[in-house]
Amino acid sequence: MTVTSGPASGRTAAPAEAPTHRVALAFEDGVTKFIDCREDQTVADASYRQRINIPLDCRDGACGTCKALCESGDYDGGTYIDDALSPAESADGYALPCCMKPRSDLVLQIAATSDVAKTQAAEFSATVVGLERLSPTTMRLSVEIPNRSELAFLPGQYVNIDVPGTDDGSGSPVRRSYSFANGPHEDTLVFLVKLTPGGAMSTYLTDRASTGDLLTLRGPHGSFFLRESMRPALLLAGGTGLAPILAILRKLRHDGSARRIHLIYGVSTDDDLVETETLDRMQSEVAGFTWDHCVSDPGSSAANKGYVTSLIAPRHLYGGDVATYLCGPPPMVESVRRHFVEAGIEL
Ligand SMILES: Cc1cc2nc3c(=O)[nH]c(=O)nc-3n(C[C@H](O)[C@H](O)[C@H](O)COP(=O)(O)OP(=O)(O)OC[C@H]3O[C@@H](n4cnc5c(N)ncnc54)[C@H](O)[C@@H]3O)c2cc1C
Ligand code: FES
Structure with a gap:
């Protein structure tokens, strides 16, 4: 950096x-x-x-x-x-x-x-109710809070979670940010976590966490969220950047939306590809929703090997009249931004 x-x-x-x-x-x-x-x-x-x-x-x-x-x-x-x-x-x-x-x-x-701008971030006490290893690299963490109705958020926003049993050097626990993968209307809060070997949250989740643990959440935060509109949308997700996109899709399903939405989901390795059954189900349940995926590892068994930009076709752009939502690691965000600038499309 x-x-x-x-x-x-x-x-x-x-x-x-x-x-x-x-x-x-x-x-x-x-x-x-x-x-x-x-x-x-x-x-x-x-x-x-x-x-x-x-x-x-x-x-x-x-x-x-x-x-x-x-x-x-x-x-x-x-x-x-x-x-x-x-x-x-x-x-x-x-x-x-x-x-x-x-x-x-x-x-x-x-x-x-x-x-x-009027919603204050607040602190919530949560109980871990689910820890599922979706793949060797990715975990699904589910938590519940007693005062769920007080946590209003927009699909795409995130919370900061204190990592239990850690100290950031000033006596406070280490904090990490995670996007909601559940819809705003759903009771259980769900997060997708990419496991980073040696990382504070990753080590907690793989080595120490169990259901019943108490976590502290602060939020909601973030200005990445679904804007009300009927314009077609192109969603680009990299790795666990899929989490906020799932929140958006769950909201659209809840609303019975017929908005035309295409998702391109890109990951680094086959192990990082998760929630594909959820996306297939969404495709059959959300009228205007389609999705495709790619894996950048050349040894992958995926049909499309490469980056998300390789799957952006003119039909997804509606001559530029499209809302684009992009969420993933900074290098992916930067390369998509470059791709759009070179193609003369405003993000
Ligand atoms: C707005 C926002 C939303 C996010 N949403 C998500 C999400 O939905 N899902 C998701 O998976 N991630 C998300 N992230 C990233 C997430 O917050 C964490 O950064 C990520 O999960 C890694 O956390 P960690 O504690 O496991 O690793 P960290 O402790 O941050 O470690 C990261 C890397 O640094 C190395 N490292 C750590 N400590 C040391 C040390 N002392 N010396 C040398 N190396 C070290 C680790 O080995 C590891 O490789 C989001 C980030 C932001 C800013
Ligand atoms: S609040 Fe983090 S960069 Fe400004």
Whole structure:
């Protein structure tokens, strides 16, 4: 990972009495909220102090959850890692509100609706009710919480889970993020976890976890979720990036949606290919839904060997009038982004 410093205009240090600027937060549903933000304050801090919960997670330029398009104004982009905001995104005008400090009035496009900005992330106590090894590399973790009705989330969002029996060095447990794979209307919360040898959560799940364990969840977080629309959608999932896509499909099934949806599911090895029966069932139960998959390992037994981009056909793009949902590891996300830019299609 490389650490990047975002664009900064003229001045580098804020004076003692830092000037204040007006920041317009333009939400996806057309609502615009205004906040005052000092030059020595990040936009995220100012917005939280003024009770507007723009999507945030790490607050440290590491996760990319807060990414926003700056439509006008000057700012100091702050310090963050490339995984959170690539140089290309920065050049295109994207910034991280958790790191950016204004140098003039700003207009920011926030990737969430104003409704979402009102939902506070909360803490929930959960009990493990299921631990299934779906394949040598992937686990399905199911948990239940007593106050389930208080955890409203949008399909595509995620929670942070404390890993039991760990310490991050400051006395707090190590935390990892996982996307809901269940639909928002379903009682049991389900997560798909790719097992990373030696990883904190992976080791807990394979070596110590058992049903009845108590877990702490915080959320929901994230601005990746299904937008209401009847436009056809192309869903691209890499590995356990399938989890939020399953949540989206479960919501569509629950709603009786007839929206045209095509999923391309790509994994690295045959062992990583999971939930294929669920997807086949979805195909027979959700009217407009079709799916295909590929495995990048040349030794795979899959019909399609390669990356998800190799399966994107013109018929999936509806001449550009398509909503695209992309979820997977950062290299996959970057390569799909490049593919779309080269094809002249907006993501
Ligand atoms: C928004 C978001 C949503 C996500 N959703 C999902 C999801 O739905 N499903 C999913 O599977 N993942 C998801 N992830 C990734 C997930 O949060 C974890 O990063 C992943 O599961 C690995 O966690 P871990 O604790 O098992 O591994 P980590 O402890 O993070 O370890 C990762 C790697 O580092 C190595 N390592 C760890 N500690 C050391 C050390 N001290 N020295 C050397 N090497 C070390 C490990 O061996 C391993 O290879 C998501 C991430 C984000 C940001
Ligand atoms: S909240 Fe994580 S990058 Fe801003």
